[in-house]
Amino acid sequence: MFDHQCTACEKRQLIFPSQVTSMVNTDAGIVVAFTCWCGAEQALVTGKKTVSTSKVALAA
Numbered sequence: 001m002f003d004h005q006c007t008a009c010e011k012r013q014l015i016f017p018s019q020v021t022s023m024v025n026t027d028a029g030i031v032v033a034f035t036c037w038c039g040a041e042q043a044l045v046t047g048k049k050t051v052s053t054s055k056v057a058l059a060a
């Protein structure tokens with residue numbers, strides 16, 4: 001769950017996991033696509049790069 005300012009309705013609202021339509025891991029971060037409460041398709045790139053959990057698992 002995160003908050004997002006919609007580019008269509010310009011409201012800052014909470015986005016719930018049920019509104020997320022896709023999550024794509026890219027070099028720039030995770031691109032999260034979701035549908036705003038107003039029905040507009042939105043996309044958000046998270047700033048955080050996820051550390052590979054598989055490497056952590058291998059090291060353990």
Ligand SMILES: [Zn+2]
Nearest residue numbers: 006009036038
């Ligand atoms: Zn909206």
